[in-house]
Amino acid sequence: MSDQKSFQPSTKVIHSNRSYEKQSNSILFPIHQTATYIHESVGVTKGYGYSRGANPTVNALEQAIAAIEGTASALCFRSGMAAITTLCLATLHAGDHVILSEVIYGGTSRLFHQVLGNFGIDYSFVDTADLEAVASSVRPETRLLFVETPANPTLRLSDIAALAQIAHQHPNLLLAVDNTFMTPVLQNCLELGADISMLSTTKYIDGHNATIGGSLATHNEQLVERLRLVRKTVGTIQPPFDSWLALQGIKTLPARLAAHCKNAGEVAEWLEKHPLVTRVNYPGLKSFPQHELAVRQQKDFGGMLSFELKATTEQTLRFIDSLKLCTCAESLGSVETLITNPATASHCDLSAELRSRLGIGDGLIRLSVGLESPIDLIADFQQAFAVVFGERE
Ligand SMILES: Cc1ncc(COP(=O)(O)O)c(C=O)c1O
Structure with a gap:
């Protein structure tokens, strides 16, 4: 060998x-x-x-x-x-x-x-x-x-x-x-x-x-x-x-990561173009402030992203609750797409002032993009937007 x-x-x-x-x-x-x-x-x-x-x-x-x-x-x-x-x-x-x-x-x-x-x-x-x-x-x-x-x-x-x-x-x-x-x-x-x-x-x-x-x-x-x-x-x-x-x-880590990266890139690009999304944090986007460092330091951009909606916190939480395919659960990195609101989950111990200074506002949504087809994930987002904002595309 x-x-x-x-x-x-x-x-x-x-x-x-x-x-x-x-x-x-x-x-x-x-x-x-x-x-x-x-x-x-x-x-x-x-x-x-x-x-x-x-x-x-x-x-x-x-x-x-x-x-x-x-x-x-x-x-x-x-x-x-x-x-x-x-x-x-x-x-x-x-x-x-x-x-x-x-x-x-x-x-x-x-x-x-x-x-x-x-x-x-x-x-x-x-x-x-x-x-x-x-x-x-x-x-x-x-x-x-x-x-x-x-x-x-x-x-x-x-x-x-x-x-x-x-x-x-x-x-x-x-x-x-x-x-x-x-x-x-x-x-x-x-x-x-x-x-x-x-x-x-x-x-x-x-x-x-x-x-x-x-x-x-x-x-x-x-x-x-x-x-x-x-x-x-x-x-x-x-x-x-x-x-x-x-x-x-x-044993399947590299194969899974390749798919996570591809799926997350597609979802990030779709979210970035959506009129109700104000910000998408994904190192693979050219708009990401440290995109150049990501290119230098990472071999790809990963399966994690976070984003904010043009919405109240109450609407944002309702948006998460309206998703049918993306599962609201703590943790990340699994085959299932998981969604969380860090302010009420992983970062709930930080004060609201500190969270807001660090960019972890009450309305920030964290997404661990799984291995489902991005077509189905995007369809899930579309239906949740429609439920909360009455949007039809
Ligand atoms: C970046 C990061 N580091 C460490 C941990 C802690 O790992 P564990 O939950 O396995 O104790 C987590 C858990 O979510 C995490 O997201």
């Missing part, structure tokens, strides 16, 4: 680092649903001791993720939030300071406001698209720059290569990127210079709304060992069955 490192992503997710089950030669790697492992004699194991530390099925998923991240190893966690929390527990001490993107998943800001802040971790939310603002926010005690790009839910982009340059002027400052919206298939943040790639595997990696999970990947093997220790200590490893489901999902 040719060198696995030279495989294209669609081959890597199926074949790279693949382990086989030797007893029956089943084509699917089995689910090792076990808490513990037998010692052949005292202290002699096959490398697995207890499933809070490691499990072969979790390991199989980790190898598939490592293949697309381009790292020697990756680690899986029981949620994206468990991955971020483990990263913070592994790298931070009381008195340390963290810089985070100000437009960021609501759970990540809640982790700092309501949990880590209580343990003496200081933090600043900064517009990480503004490189000067980031550079001037770094303090001697800043240890982590945690960036989400594209950011949830405005799709605001941050320049990973430029941020890596800023971070690496400081010997102890790590750059971590929440790459959930893109995955390494569309944006390899480690290649762009980040130290840590974080994914909520709940989203595109699984792709079928079947599991909750997260991952971390880095070239820094010392950090990998520290993350393993903290994960084993606090018990944040992903369960084997969930890892097995995500392992089936990841």
Whole structure:
């Protein structure tokens, strides 16, 4: 077989680092649903001791993720939030300071406001698209720059290569990127210079709304060992069955992403032309203020977009309720098109003033474009416009 490192992503997710089950030669790697492992004699194991530390099925998923991240190893966690929390527990001490993107998943800001802040971790939310603002926010005690790009839910982009340059002027400052919206298939943040790639595997990696999970990947093997220790200590490893489901999902990741990108592009262009739509945030549109950065940094534009209607908040919520095909549900990155109102869902913990300053107004709609035909999705929007605004086309 040719060198696995030279495989294209669609081959890597199926074949790279693949382990086989030797007893029956089943084509699917089995689910090792076990808490513990037998010692052949005292202290002699096959490398697995207890499933809070490691499990072969979790390991199989980790190898598939490592293949697309381009790292020697990756680690899986029981949620994206468990991955971020483990990263913070592994790298931070009381008195340390963290810089985070100000437009960021609501759970990540809640982790700092309501949990880590209580343990003496200081933090600043900064517009990480503004490189000067980031550079001037770094303090001697800043240890982590945690960036989400594209950011949830405005799709605001941050320049990973430029941020890596800023971070690496400081010997102890790590750059971590929440790459959930893109995955390494569309944006390899480690290649762009980040130290840590974080994914909520709940989203595109699984792709079928079947599991909750997260991952971390880095070239820094010392950090990998520290993350393993903290994960084993606090018990944040992903369960084997969930890892097995995500392992089936990841095999179609590049194929699904290509369709997500195509569908989202068509829906974004249609929405942008609609007279009742005031703004569409989609990095693939020429009108997107950071379109040029998206072209430079991403391999494609992804399946996520957000938009606002020329309407009251009440009309906007009624519009969401009137959709029949697009499902109103939290989460993203699955085969089903999911729609949310971030102000009342993922970002409800932020004050109305802050949300409005960040572009997350009460009327913002976030759309995770699925794998249905865009013809049917657009027809669904048309009927919802007609219900709420009486529009006929
Ligand atoms: C960008 C982003 N990061 C992290 C998370 C948290 O992941 P999980 O729900 O798997 O804990 C989410 C969840 O929606 C997210 O959208």
